[in-house]
Amino acid sequence: MVVLGSGGHTTEMLKLLQGAPTDVYAPLHYVIAATDHTSADRIPHADAAPGSAATVVHTVPRSREVGQGWASTCATTAVAMLRCAWLVACVRPDVLIVNGPGTCVPICACVFALKVVAIRPRAKLVFVESFCRVETLSLTGWLLYPLADRFLVHWPELAAKYPRAEYVGRFF
């Protein structure tokens, strides 16, 4: 299961997954925010073989739109959390790949919860920090630092600062 963000996050994630053998990672579940109208069109193979379950696209509501007030944010966050929990419970991914958009935090929390209650104890959470981050972690990175099974970064500077962060060579 892969969480796409918007704009730059999507670009980076699709670049990371370029050339991924679809048969090995089938079924590949993509999660996008409901108001993100551009990411869906950029997913490879999304409409390649109708009827095949190799690539599945799910949409979840965003917990907060840019500029949304705080009172209504609480309500939309609750709805978003429930939808994410339902999605994760249905799909029960073996590996969750995220690279830091806000949308991914509740999904990571749900997958982690499945691990804790031993429904999916071997599920793996792979986090890739944004390419822009050379010296400091993003807020999402900071939140997921203790939860991720693999915490990958693009720059050796970050790996030197954070012991759990791994620099395995350049991705881009």
Next chain:
Amino acid sequence: MAEAADAAETLEVLHEVSSILHTGLDKESLRVLIGLCESGVNPEALALVKMVFVTVGTTLFDELIRAADQDDVLQRLWQLGYRRVLMQTGKGAYQPAEGDRRCGMHVSCYRFKPTLAEDMARADLIISHAGAGSIMEALTLAKPLVVVVNDALMGNHQSELARAMAERCHALAATPPRLARALSADALAALRPYPPPPRADAFLLVLNEEVARDG
């Protein structure tokens, strides 16, 4: 009358040819170029005019456009051999005066295009905001790149990427007030291309490990 119709038709055909060849020239530029050639300018000299592309992407970054529009920056670019500046100004309020300028540079601008790839590819120097997408696009094209960090943004993590690229000599880093100073022939000559990663599938290898461990 018939002559004007002929000229219009010729321009139409040339524009079609030029779009097939992806020159990125609009009709107006083509008309000017044809005019120059007709009055005896060597077309090869026109092809050698070096162009600077300034881009803010989808961000609001008036300070960059304003800085690039200053006489000291335009003069510096002229000294470096560039004769044309094309600015993508995005949603900013500041619009540079277009046309030929006192310092010998020709300035033109537009706000948005569906893709900036053509202008990036045509440029001989790219002056860009510090977004990862624009930086990577310019470096992948192996263009000399000046990354201008928006120092007005609070807690701006974009400066991290600009600094990392500058330390590794893949780009020059600047802020709007320091743009003219950053544009030096020596610094530009010291730039090294950004090589593609040694393994394009480095991430997939990690992923394979995890999937195998799971299985």
